[in-house]
Amino acid sequence: MRSFLRGELLRYYRRNFSWTSVNEARRRASHADVDVFCQTLPENERNILDQYSSLRRRISTPSSLYCVEQTVADRVANLVLNDGTANPVLEVRPGPGLITRAMLRQGIPAIRLFQDSALFGASSIKRDFPDAAIDSIMDDLLLLSKRDYADFQDPTEHRVARLLDGLQPAENGWRGDPALKIVGTLCSRKDMAFLRYMTSSCLSRRTLFQFGRVRSVFIVPSSIYEHVTARPTSGFILYKSSNILLQLLFDVKLLDTVPRSAFFPWPLAKNVARKRRSNFNEDHMYIVSIEAKRDIPGVPETQMRELAFFIFHHLTSRSRTVIPALEQWIPGCGVKLIEQGHGIFTRFGDLEPDKLKDLFLIFASHPEYESCAFKEALNLAQDAIDFPFSLADVSEKKPGVVPDLDADHDESDEHHISVQPRHRLADEA
């Protein structure tokens, strides 16, 4: 009897089961969540979601997030201090403008908005705050690295200058108060590129940093937060040179946490089994302030790029041991390092950012430092230091490019069919 029942059940199940129905049910359920949440919101905020109804759809990996809760927006605005610089606050991806309005209410006189989507406009804000200087630009500041690279490739246009038009240098220069303040929500891994770009432009004091120091208040999800606060204990995937440099050049402070649910669109409910273990709560958004340091103790400004290259080069492989690696530049420098307390099995990835800086200072204090090949290496790799974005971010896959039929394997050197002039001709075979 039981087996008969099971058979019947199975048959029934088979007849009525399909993956499409499962997916449909899941989607409906997740929408129900959103709807329930919306009901709890005050009317004002509900209206926003009704107005931009596309935000209500869950997306697996949203490319930008917008705050829709008034209280959260107020909390963020509180953290952006009004300390009276001449420049407007730069707000990236304001979306419906809750944070903008909150800041204006706090008495911030001038704001420059960088909208990433044509969906949103600034006219209603301008109407509501006629006295404030609101300036809306239809471009994404987070893509500054791309614009800069385009300028580099094609110097006829001034894409970066268009974004940063009319900003004033800080009165007291680099050592004074921050010249620029940036507010915004970072969201995907792609936005990490902006942080990397901040590091490189801070090193060379360019674009954003030409006016002076920059203080930014970013609302970031846990996936980015764990990057900007990575330590040796976080594991070598997170503890990498770009994150270390960021922490060396900037003060990274956690200001507050706010619930993820206040930001739309929501992510798709994740499969529990596939979730990566994270040290941080994924239901939170972290408000961090990232402010350029006035100086790094002990490192003269002229050596900043060398420090950056030192970290970039050696942290390419975090598990490499320190002393043998440095001995390859300056034979015999290990003795001094051991004196300073470095063990022979210490790996680069084991050292905290500050320790790495100290290591560099010891390294640079060797008399042989000037004549060893390290400087030459820096010289050769300057593209990577000055334009790291050019390689990592812009070389995305171009759509629809035909594969080069003759040589398209990265090790194609021994497969040269093309009759193009080659570089190291004598050595190829």
Added chain:
Amino acid sequence: MASCLLLSARLPAGSLQRSPLGRIILRKCTTNVRRGMRSAPRSKYTDLIQVSNEDAVTTSTARIKAVSAARALDGISTDDLVFFRLSTIVDGVRHKLSEVPPTEPMTETIAHRIRDLVAPLSHYRAALMEIVDESESITQHSYGALNEYVYILGKVVDPWMLKFKEKNAALTEKGKLRMLRSNLETLALKLRSARVEEWPEADTSYIRTRLEKALNAAEERENRIKPVKTTAKQRAELARIAAAEMEDASRHASFVMSLRAHLELLIHLGRPHDAVETFHQYLRVSAADDSHPRVAHVDLFNLVLRIDAQKGDLTSVKQLFCLMEEFKTDPNAPSFAAVLECVGVAKSKSTFNYDQAKTIVSQVLKGMKERQCSDSDVIYKSHSTLEQKKLIAEGIRIANPLYEIPERRPRYGYMPNPLLNGLCKEHKYAGPNFGVLDSAQMKEFSREQFETEMRGHVDIVPIVRLSNAHHPKEGDEKLIKIAEEKLVEAENKWEETLREVFRKEMEALELQVLASRRQRCITILPYLQCLEQDEFVDLMMQEIRRLSEGSETYTPSTRMMNKQLGQFVMNKYMLKRRSNSGVIGKLEELYGKFADNCIDETGVDIPRVAWQKIVAANQSGPNVDKILHSWPSNVLITVGKFLNQIILNNIKIDARMFNTTNKNQKPLLLPAFFKLYRSQGVMMREELKVHPVAAKLYRLGSHHPLRFDAEVVPMVSPPLPWVSNRFGGYLTSTAKIMRLPPGAHQQFAELNRVPAQQLYPTYDSLNQLSANPWIVNEPVLDLAIDIFVCGGDDHLEIPKPPLACPAPPVITSDMTKKEKFKAHVDKIHLKRLKGEMYSLWCDALYKLSIANHFRKRILWFPHNIDFRGRAYPCPPHFNHLGADLTRALLLFAKGQPLGLKGFDWLKIHLVNLTGHKKRDPISGRLNYANDMMGDIMDSAERPLTGKGWWKDSDEPWQTLAACKEVAAAIRCEAGPENHVSHFPIHQDGSCNGLQHYAALGRDPQGAFSVNLGAAERPQDVYSDVAAMVERERVRDAAKGVKIAAALEGMIKRKVIKQTVMTTVYGVTRYGARLQIAKQLKDLDDFPQDMCFAASQYLTQKTFLCLQEMFTGTKLIQDWFTECARLISGVCGQPVEWISPLGLPVIQPYHRGGKKNFGSSVDATGLRINTRNLVDSFERPNTMKQKNAFPPNFIHSLDSTHMMLTSLYCQQAGISFVSVHDCYWTHPCTVDVMNEICRDQFVALHSQPILEDLRDFMVSKYSFPHQDLDDGGTVQGIAKRKLNRTLTEVPEKGSFDLQQVKHSTYFFS
């Protein structure tokens, strides 16, 4: 019954048990066998079976046997035949039929005999009836068997049925049923007509009705039965299992590769005992540990067997055979050969045990019979020397005392191929080098070539010193002198250091191996023992030079450098090994004979046959074409890494070397090389760079001439002909015939798998191209060197030295931030520019230096092919495929009088080169040449000081060379037609890719516009398309489209030319838009802000017009793309096809899992990672497979056309050279070549190319019915779609191909 037996032979055992029909069959089988077989006279047909298994039916002994066997058949009662091993016989015959061309008389006889015997068999009728009876229960499983049955029956009864299977495969499932029905019907009729009197009318009609009924029922059931549904989970599980199996197979394959290389090396190093022990150790480990990759492989067993064979150790051999059985490894011909050889060796020993030997031999012979491996296979397929062959025969004689080695004449001819029917088998040729050099010169040159290759490199004095590129000539003499001294000093010191360090490292390594008990593991150690220490030091010193003189901007990744160094070690070792085993000596001897052949006047065979005959006549001594397995890439990388690491850690340079201010300063020794990381996309790439002081030292002080590998410069004696995939080209190297990306083993394996004869046409055309002797055009060379030395000329494309690059801006402290940044950016740009200039300059330097080195010499370029079959000369720097200047530097070594028309052709060629009269008919071009004769003579006589007419040409250097040739002809005293010319005339296909497409699709309009049709004037497809686009534009402009109006007068030929050209090669809309935008940007009067919109508009229109003009092209391209997408996506296989000349092509685009590229060495640097990339186990890269298939297929067609032209030109006795779609010959033979070229194009496209492709793809990729999932799932739909798409060959147009023969401008 017969059918039962036949069926049981077809079906796997399991499936018989499962299907109801199968069960019935099995039951019947057993009863039949019990009843009838006992009395069957077996001995009668053993002969017959032997014949059917016999490899060479053509040889005389086999012929006699076949006849006697056929006679013997008469005596056998038909029942016996049917009940016993009819299936085997039929199988054998079928095998023969497919292998031997049907014209072979003996096979024919056997086939006749069997047909006569079986046709009247009542058993067949009964069998058929039974099938019909059982067809009520025909299920999916027995379906294939039934087909097979019909096929075999049909084949025996009537050759008409031969094509049945191919036809059948192309049909859909329902179609198959219908086909089956009609076939059964036809079969019944045929059977009836064969012996009408024995088949009563009632029978046939009965069969027919029963058949119909049964098939209807089957069809109905077919429609009713739903295939099994699988859940997503099950499918995921299946996919996981499949992936794991693939992974396992991949690990097995790469492990075997590594172990084989290791064992071979140990054996050669004189440590066979170690090899055996290592092998056994790994066998044990893999048996005990499931996670270890499988080890057992027949190749490895053969290696070990051979060791024992040489010792004559019968007991050990026997044990090994047991082991093979235990590890489920099937022995093959070389394994049997090894055992028999072992017996042969043991025979002469005092401890010989006759009984043991006899059992072993009889076991071996039995095993051979079971695997249908004939004795001639064993003897001839195992690459044994003559002595070994004798030993094997000795072995066989234990069981068969009268055994003689069967004679096997090598096959020189081609496989039957309609394209090659015009080639006469017995044709004798003039030696390709007749008249170019005499016998004494030939001897001297070949000796010189051997010496060069044994040395491994050629030193060539550069025409300008390298340091001149960076520093003006008046550079500080004193500094240079210091540098020269210091360099010698440093190099001596380094050499000493390297020797010392290498010795120490080796000692440490040996200790490490001992300490870690890794003597029986695959370690790096033996690879470092295969050469003398000094040789390693020498290689490292060369590596130091390479690194120091390398370019600043570009260096290969460390991985590449390691691999390259590893390759140098391997090449040196291989050469040493071949030379030690006497192979090189014998090669030299045979080559002498071959070279003599080359200079004979007439009566010579083509090079391949000549070589094969020479080898066949000189069998004693070592085998010259014995395959040495190359080391797998992980070994190369590990060895290279070890050596590079020594350099990196130990080579130091005095950083204060050039600091002359303080003489008493102590030297500051710092590492001379360092690692650098550069990002490459998302990956980091490690490069090796040199300390600036060391770079300077080499730049200033290096006296070294340019050192080229022997295999990158032209040869000075005729290349060896290709006779196998691994033998040909340079004299001593073991180069491969096909250049493939690393890790692409699949296609090469396929090349080795197909019968050698199938590749003979490819070999022969390569040999034809390689055999052409060249000389350097000295007057042009002198002129080019002059210009190069004097600082280059951009207009003439002689690069300027990087000195000419403007100095980078100086960044001063008083600059503003913006200016500083701008200066910084400029600096980077300038640096890149300088790097580019330097590499261009070096390229020209190499070319001119090589040309200079070989002036007054005769050169040969050995050729090989890429994976599509396009031929390329092997020397990469200096060859006739190069740019304008290089082409102008080369002349045919053979001279021929111009003749009456030759002079005209020369002039026409000259005008073609200028590009001035592209749209004029040939007569117009000739007239133009005559009009311009004054300028031509002026250019020839005063190239630099005169009017310089040649400089305005499209191809200035070739024009100049042609001018000089015209002038020489005019000055010839005996009249221009008697002038002996070495000058090659080019005939160029006009848009060759489109020509092939147009011919494939028989597009009337398209064909005409690419000159396939006869016309008064040359057609220009670009102008035609431009006109069509313009027509569209006018129409749009009238409609008020803004962008169309703005483009008025802008649509020129040039704007769309590149796009039209590259459509054939699969340019995408994206790429096309970029091309057009680039052209629009160059137009002065075009408003640049509209560039984007305009380029988009034009791209769209160009594609539309092309589609309209080449109706067939688009359809064919889409079909190709779709097939490739489905094949790589649904089947997960790379696209594969066979060119009309029989060359198998597999696209080598794979996803290349990163997992395979783990670090090559473990932490201790001792063990070698055994994971290699083996592409047969990789998923294909669908995007590349899909985008590249149409152009690759077209390339394989154009290469086929080239090869055919080459073969027929060879037969016609004229010189022929090709640059893909540009054919070269002597002026006096242009007309002959043109005719051959057209005839071969017509012959090629008269073949059903697309249909053959379809048949091949259907048989290879389409899914059998039972594998089609139910219609609902994505997979099911995709599989059905694949099956359908593969058969949908596009329709053809109405163009008459024969017109090509009368087209003047087809190739012009």
